[in-house]
Amino acid sequence: MGINRFFQIFLPKESKFFPLLKGQTEDLIKAADLLITFVHTSDHDKRKIIYSEIKQVETHCDKLTDQIFDELNKTFITPFDREDIHALASQIDDVLDMINASAKRIILYKPEELSQSMRKMADYIKEGVICIEKAIDELDKLKRNPKEVRIQCTKLHEIENSADDVYENFIIALFENEKNAIELVKQVEIIQLLENTTDKAYRIADVLKTIIVKYA
Amino acid sequence: MGINRFFQIFLPKESKFFPLLKGQTEDLIKAADLLITFVHTSDHDKRKIIYSEIKQVETHCDKLTDQIFDELNKTFITPFDREDIHALASQIDDVLDMINASAKRIILYKPEELSQSMRKMADYIKEGVICIEKAIDELDKLKRNPKEVRIQCTKLHEIENSADDVYENFIIALFENEKNAIELVKQVEIIQLLENTTDKAYRIADVLKTIIVKYA
């Protein structure tokens, strides 16, 4: 138990962190929805437009993240341990960065086609992002009822496992069938980023579990 | 000197962390041994079986790591600074993740052959893992005798340098001789993961050195 948690028992909590984290998850949902539209669009110029929208959401979330960090540095008593709020905010931001990076890589590499596996990955990213949103929504009720947050952590784990299966099967088939080395490189690097995005989403479960152990 | 170290002078220490860390290093040794068998096996189906064993060890170590994190969050006085135990546990887990990822990549990419350099890398990983095990074994005696832990840190550094030389020579030769681009990509990505594994092992020396400076 850190010194912060000792004071938290006696002093009123600042609640400005919850709306800011909620703002971040709203951006995450927007970006995940845009990514789904993006991977279902075959026209390169239309994709460029959607990518620029993802980029805008990412820039907006960056500002929220900066705001959270500034508040953390200026606030004496935080509702959870400072480092855990910092980890949550920065890892939510990381997921959005990865969504943005995935779309950007597709724009830059211009692969001949986006596979069914890539579209499936975008779906998993959306599912993971919904879990994160639900968990953040429950965070201020955590001490009374940690069950809902625990459920979302389990779901995030299941999604990561499913995404991993899609990734593995895609890579095995790709190396067996793709004879064009440049196309293969493009496909490997794109699916890797998408898979890393689901992995980053899952990592938020670790922060959530830390908070549950400390507070619930 | 943090507030934790101040209290550590007066209060009895919880010793449950040492057996848990020791459990992690036992898993590391198992996984490193399996990796050596794996890279000496040429049959793909046999490799798959060994990979599934590595995966099991990795899952077991994940649970130990979670247990350490939970204990850290519930324990007021820790034998070393909380953040250093956290870093040790998570970095030991990282090394095991990398061993698992290396084997998995070989299963997915199915390269035409595994080179002598890759087998050498697996040996270096085992050597590094032995150093980590020895250092963890000595950790509870650190205050009386930090010499043994220092020796293991030096060895980890030497192993990382040797692994780096093997990596460099392999890459130079590969780019000079391999004309099949897809095979080259496979080989580069596999050796990179193996080299990153020795690098991750070496990073544990940084945490150990931090602990020595603070406590020995």
Place this chain on the structure above:
Amino acid sequence: MGINRFFQIFLPKESKFFPLLKGQTEDLIKAADLLITFVHTSDHDKRKIIYSEIKQVETHCDKLTDQIFDELNKTFITPFDREDIHALASQIDDVLDMINASAKRIILYKPEELSQSMRKMADYIKEGVICIEKAIDELDKLKRNPKEVRIQCTKLHEIENSADDVYENFIIALFENEKNAIELVKQVEIIQLLENTTDKAYRIADVLKTIIVKYA
């Protein structure tokens, strides 16, 4: 406000950290200058000599970084929060590691040619490193005048954006024009490391901004 900042109000500060950080930035400048010479050298053997000089600077900076970490672990009151000095030192070291890794990759991969974009990247790395040096120089005056550090943070952001544009245009052109898959892989991996280096330099702005919020 942490316990450290509470004591900082009453107690004299240790100032040994500023000269050590300054030593790190001097190494950074040396390495960035060597990288510029390196990417303007077409002879492989001459490049090898310059690379070994970069490696020497990197080893020197490693020692300074270790010294900073040791001092942090032994010093009770630090001029800024311990974790921020740690982050600054380790991230400056990371930038130098990335400069070293970029040069090393070019030596190992021996690409047919280094592009104009790569030379431009080396210039941006140098510009970023100058910002870092200026910001570190101003750090001990931060409480009186945070303006100069803020200016360098803004510049680091601009440089990162420009480097990103160069990277994007290079990759688009490369995938459109390069038909040799092995050469393409080399070029992609080299420009990625160079771009990551400017990104790492920019990340130091985050640490600087944290320090400004806390202390200025």
